[in-house]
Structures are given as structure tokens and as C-alpha cells.
Amino acid sequence: MTTFKTLDDLGDVAGKVALVRVDLNLPMQDGAVTDDTRVRAAAPTILELASKGAKVLLLAHFGRPKGERVSTQSLSMVVDCLQSVLGHEVMFVPEIAGPVVAQSIGILGNGGIAVLENTRFWKGEEKNDPELVQAIAANGDFYVNDAFSAAHRAHASTEGLAHVLPAYAGRSMQAELEALEKALGKPVKPVAAVVGGAKVSSKLDVLKHLVNLVDHLIIGGGMANTFLAARGVDVGKSLCEHDLTGTAETILDTADASGCTVHLPYDVVVSKEFAANPPSLRACNVHEVAADEMILDVGPQAVEALGDVLKTCRTLVWNGPMGAFEMVPFDAATVGLARIAAALTKEGSLVSVAGGGDTVAALNHAGVAEDFSYISTAGGAFLEWMEGKELPGVVALQR
Numbered sequence: 336m337t338t339f340k341t342l343d344d345l346g347d348v349a350g351k352v353a354l355v356r357v358d359l360n361l362p363m364q365d366g367a368v369t370d371d372t373r374v375r376a377a378a379p380t381i382l383e384l385a386s387k388g389a390k391v392l393l394l395a396h397f398g399r400p401k402g403e404r405v406s407t408q409s410l411s412m413v414v415d416c417l418q419s420v421l422g423h424e425v426m427f428v429p430e431i432a433g434p435v436v437a438q439s440i441g442i443l444g445n446g447g448i449a450v451l452e453n454t455r456f457w458k459g460e461e462k463n464d465p466e467l468v469q470a471i472a473a474n475g476d477f478y479v480n481d482a483f484s485a486a487h488r489a490h491a492s493t494e495g496l497a498h499v500l501p502a503y504a505g506r507s508m509q510a511e512l513e514a515l516e517k518a519l520g521k522p523v524k525p526v527a528a529v530v531g532g533a534k535v536s537s538k539l540d541v542l543k544h545l546v547n548l549v550d551h552l553i554i555g556g557g558m559a560n561t562f563l564a565a566r567g568v569d570v571g572k573s574l575c576e577h578d579l580t581g582t583a584e585t586i587l588d589t590a591d592a593s594g595c596t597v598h599l600p601y602d603v604v605v606s607k608e609f610a611a612n613p614p615s616l617r618a619c620n621v622h623e624v625a626a627d628e629m630i631l632d633v634g635p636q637a638v639e640a641l642g643d644v645l646k647t648c649r650t651l652v653w654n655g656p657m658g659a660f661e662m663v664p665f666d667a668a669t670v671g672l673a674r675i676a677a678a679l680t681k682e683g684s685l686v687s688v689a690g691g692g693d694t695v696a697a698l699n700h701a702g703v704a705e706d707f708s709y710i711s712t713a714g715g716a717f718l719e720w721m722e723g724k725e726l727p728g729v730v731a732l733q734r
């Protein structure tokens with residue numbers, strides 16, 4: 336990875352105006368924030384800049400207003416949440432460029448914090464329009480990007496600004512990039528990847544990228560069924576993309592050629608209905624799945640064997656649950672393997688990085704989120720990184 340500047344590289348910023356891209360796309364209900372995780376993630380960067388005397392202007396998008404002012408998507412709604420998490424007064428500015436922003440900067444003291452309006456109210460944001468970029472930049476002295484989760488988009492506030500102002504990674508961006516670098520950039524070998532979740536089709540690019548990189552590819556979740564079917568296993572009523580068995584075979588061949596061992600479950604947990612604790616629940620060998628049964632989790636023997644694989648590895652990257660973890664007891668394989676990974680991480684023998692919406696929920700459910708080396712909440716950006724794609728917002732910081 337090429338290097339990027341961090342807040343450590345800032346000189347004296349007292350009185351300077353920092354344009355700081357953060358993720359304020361918060362879950363809301365009836366105009367109130369229901370989860371402030373993203374604000375807490377951005378807080379260290381915001382408070383560090385404020386404590387250095389910078390005037391901090393926060394830039395963020397909310398929802399998909401498509402270039403129009405939509406009052407229900409105004410960032411004025413997150414001011415209360417920002418103030419309570421930061422423990423600091425936050426001014427709201429209903430523009431992102433122009434004289435109103437300039438005036439607000441005049442009012443803001445050194446160390447003051449303001450949040451500008453939803454960047455996506457302006458059409459130029461998603462078009463990365465150079466005119467809008469210049470107009471926003473005109474009010475700032477430097478740019479800080481602390482929104483890894485938006486870095487897969489080349490928008491004015493996520494990419495454009497990095498080209499026209501001195502650009503720095505914020506603390507949360509820095510932590511994410513360092514963790515990802517350790518997991519797949521320059522990982523300590525052997526490296527294992529766990530890929531699960533519902534469908535092969537949503538993670539084809541992830542699988543294709545990983546088989547060339549990792550020593551062990553552990554496939555679980557619904558997508559394992561497609562691979563099992565490709566190997567001639569009758570998966571009964573299981574979720575399975577039969578039209579992708581050819582693709583699955585190609586992935587298995589590529590893995591073979593590049594020295595990557597693919598681990599598919601050899602025992603599974605099945606049931607006749609998609610429900611919690613179903614009466615028809617049983618564990619069996621993959622070759623014993625009946626025509627009216629579906630595979631809803633990886634079996635206990637496979638989990639034990641996979642745990643032994645992880646014990647031989649130094650790095651783990653994980654995306655996708657091993658089973659339909661939302662329903663008991665189909666969370667068992669995900670929870671079991673997560674606990675093994677967490678214990679190995681605690682012992683210091685494994686660097687473990689995980690990401691993905693449902694994966695984060697599953698690891699929280701397993702009670703191990705704190706024990707992993709790093710958990711990414713970045714969603715789409717995390718997945719694109721797992722696909723080996725360059726993220727424009729990150730590339731722009733690395734110039």
C-alpha cells in the first residue's frame with residue numbers, strides 16, 4: 336500500500352478550517368437517531384482536530400435525495416446526536432459551499448464544530464463536479480477523510496476534495512486501512528478466508544479474488560450449497576444457485592492451481608422448514624440430505640475441523656455467516672467458529688478481520704466482536720475491498 340498522510344502529519348492548525356468527510360448516514364426512526372455507532376467512530380478525529388484549534392466543518396451524505404433538498408433528509412436531524420456523543424456544541428449550516436458557509440466560519444471560534452447540510456442535496460456531489468468541488472474547497476484549508484464506508488464512491492466530498500486541498504486520513508479511516516492492509520495487503524501467512532452468506536452470486540468477485548490470495552478458503556452459508564452441488568452433492572431443497580455450479584467449478588479449479596485449499600462442509604444441519612428450532616432438525620453428512628430437507632448450517636464436525644485449520648493460520652479475513660444465524664440453532668457454526676477465532680486472536684496467534692452487515696450482527700450475537708483484531712462496519716466499501724478493487728476515496732488520499 337502506498338502511504339497516506341494522517342493527522343500526525345498536520346502542522347499547526349489553530350484557526351485553520353478543516354473540511355472533514357464523515358459517515359453520518361445514521362439509522363433513524365421518526366426523526367431520531369437509533370444507532371450512533373458511526374458518530375462514535377468519527378468522534379476521535381473530530382475532537383482531535385477541535386482540540387488542536389481547527390474549525391471543524393463536517394461533510395456527509397444522508398439517504399438518497401438525488402440532488403434535491405428533501406427536508407426529511409436534512410443533516411440538521413443529527414445535530415443532537417452529534418452534540419451528545421461529542422460532548423461539544425455543534426452548529427448546523429444549511430449549505431455546503433458559498434457565503435453562508437463562509438459566514439458560519441466567521442462565527443465559529445477556534446476548535447468550533449459545525450455540520451454542513453447533506454452533500455447529496457447538490458447534484459454535483461455524486462457527479463464529482465469540479466465546480467462544486469472548488470466551491471466547497473474555497474471555504475477550507477485542508478481536507479480530512481474519515482469515511483472509509485463511502486470511499487468506494489468517487490463523489491465530490493469523498494474523492495474530489497482530496498485533489499484540490501491537502502488531504503489526510505482521519506483516525507477511523509487510518510485504523511481501517513491499517514487493519515485491511517494487515518489482513519490482505521501484506522498478511523502474515525498462512526491466511527484463511529471465511530466466506531459465507533446467502534448467495535454465491537453476490538460474492539463471486541470476492542471468491543475469485545480470494546482464491547488467488549489465501550491459503551485456506553472456508554466456504555459456508557447458503558453459498559456452500561452451490562459448491563456442494565458442483566461437486567455432485569444432492570442438496571435437496573436448500574438455497575442453491577444451480578445455474579452457477581459451472582462458475583463454482585471454475586473457482587475450485589483456480590484454487591487448485593494456486594495452492595489454495597477450499598474447505599466445504601462435510602456435515603451439515605438440515606430441516607424441512609425455514610424456522611427456529613424446527614421439529615425436523617437434524618445433523619447429517621452432506622451426502623445424506625433428503626429431497627425435502629434444506630441445509631441451514633454447517634455441521635458440528637466440520638466446525639471442529641475448521642477450528643483446527645484456523646489454529647494453523649496467522650491471519651483470518653471473514654465475510655458472511657456460516658448459516659442462517661438469525662434462527663436458533665442455525666447460529667451454532669457461526670458462533671462456534673467465531674469463538675475459536677476470537678480465542679486465537681486473544682492468544683496472539685491470529686490477526687482477525689471481519690466485515691459485512693450480517694457478519695457484524697452475527698459476531699455481535701456471538702459476543703466476540705471486541706475480541707477480533709478489527710471489525711469493519713463499512714458494508715459496500717468493505718466488500719469492494721475484499722474483491723480487490725481500488726477504492727477511489729482511498730486512492731485519492733494516497734497521491
Ligand code: ADP
Pocket residue numbers: 531532533534537555556557558574630631632654655656657658659660661690691692693694695
Ligand atoms: P453479509 O451481510 O455479512 O455480507 P450476506 O448478506 O451475504 O452477509 O449473508 C447473510 C445471510 O445469509 C443471512 O441472512 C443468513 O440467514 C443467510 N444464510 C446463511 N446461510 C444460509 C443457508 N444455509 N440457507 C439460507 N440462508 C443462509
Ligand code: MG
Pocket residue numbers: 691692693
Ligand atoms: Mg447482508
